[in-house]
Amino acid sequence: MAITKVWLNESENECSMCGACEAACDAVFEVPEKMVVKSGVDFSAHEAEIKEAADSCPVGVIAFE
Numbered sequence: 001m002a003i004t005k006v007w008l009n010e011s012e013n014e015c016s017m018c019g020a021c022e023a024a025c026d027a028v029f030e031v032p033e034k035m036v037v038k039s040g041v042d043f044s045a046h047e048a049e050i051k052e053a054a055d056s057c058p059v060g061v062i063a064f065e
């Protein structure tokens with residue numbers, strides 16, 4: 001399944017604003033304060049990097065489906 005949705009899920013932890021997601025995939029993630037997902041991005045073109053970003057998040061708050 002292609003990734004169609006990416007979001008910040010703070011139901012268990014909070015974004016620590018570390019910047020690791022932006023380092024892994026700056027086409028999708030930016031961290032002006034807490035992480036935000038850029039709008040208008042074709043997630044399917046960045047699937048490997050989105051998964052890498054989610055894996056690299058130290059607090060596990062990056063969700064995608």
Ligand code: SF4
Nearest residue numbers: 015016018019021057
């Ligand atoms: S990697 Fe996780 S904790 Fe770090 S800025 Fe991104 S979402 Fe926040």
